[in-house]
Amino acid sequence: MRCDERRQQRGELLQQIALDAGLTAADISAADVTALNALTAAPCGIWADGEVTSLSLMDAIAGSIGAFYAFDRFGVLRMGRVSAPAGPPAVTFDDVVIQALSIAEAGIPVWQVTLNYAKNWTVQSQPAGSVSVDRRTWLSQDTRSQVAKDATVQTAWPSATDQTFDTVLVNAADATAEASRRLALLSRRMLMSIDIDLSQLGTLDLGSVVGFAYPRYGLSSKLMTVVGVDAGADTHLATLTLWG
The missing domain is CATH 2.30.300.10 (Baseplate protein-like domain - beta roll fold)
Structure with a gap:
């Protein structure tokens, strides 16, 4: 299954997988689903066979857009995107x-974020001779990467680290935006x-x-x-x- 082929937004995908796993609509926060849908429309794609679990699918999708999901103290499945706190406090x-x-x-501040995207689920080192050079290169790579960095963080914090994240995002522009967003969150x-x-x-x-x-x-x-x-x-x- 490629999750973008279902033409659902990210919150709806997490909701549907949870429903398929046995939860009911009452077990899931509908308001959270709507809010997460509004935050990002970045397409993602994931291959699912008979070995995959609902939890691993939800982890892959949530991890790709910087989202979380968890049961709250009332037993309701909540979800959202990890963002810097903003707005009037509750x-x-x-x-x-x-x-x-x-x-x-x-954690130690991060000065560089590498985001892997456009995963190639079937790496091919020797495709047919009619395949173009650009396509041949693409098929030989497991993923592509976008990098966001801030050297000023490394100057202020010599022990600052770099982090790499695997995602199932499809587009380079979305990967670039998410890498920059995570760098801002993790720098301190x-x-x-x-x-x-x-x-x-x-x-x-x-x-x-x-x-x-x-x-x-x-x-x-x-x-x-x-x-x-x-x-x-x-x-x-x-x-x-x-x-x-």
Whole structure:
């Protein structure tokens, strides 16, 4: 199966694979599907035979566009695109609400991103003689690549790394745009964990954007995205993992 042949957008593809795997429409956030569709229309293509699993198909599609999917604390399948937090926060935390806070770097900064795309599912080193030189070259390669780099990150962070991602994107322009987008996300971000009283959790869930009225760590003007929720009923505390 080539997923672009089904003429569905990326959110719809993830939704359909989940439905085929046994979930019902009520198990999947329709609003998330619509939102993900609106974020990208980049075509992707993947070959699926009898050995493939629904999970591996969803991983390949989501990974190609920088998306995520997961079940929230209510058992609903959520999905979205990993993006820098933006917009008005759902809630603003201050030093009264925050009972504990710890900060860590979200990995070593990245100065170069290589994105593999246009995967050739049948590599051929010796095609028929009538095949053109350009086509012969294409058939002999497993994938093509686009690179985004920022040397200023490497200057500021000598230990900065480069990362390579395999995708099932089809077009060079989409691969270029996604490589640049990921470089901006990975060049430097913060990972933080906070504890709040369970009563303060409200409707916060995966993907919610939060702000701070907090005097330390330069958080007073910072937005972060909820990427993990541990609602510990036994402790009456909710631990939020935040990224941004």
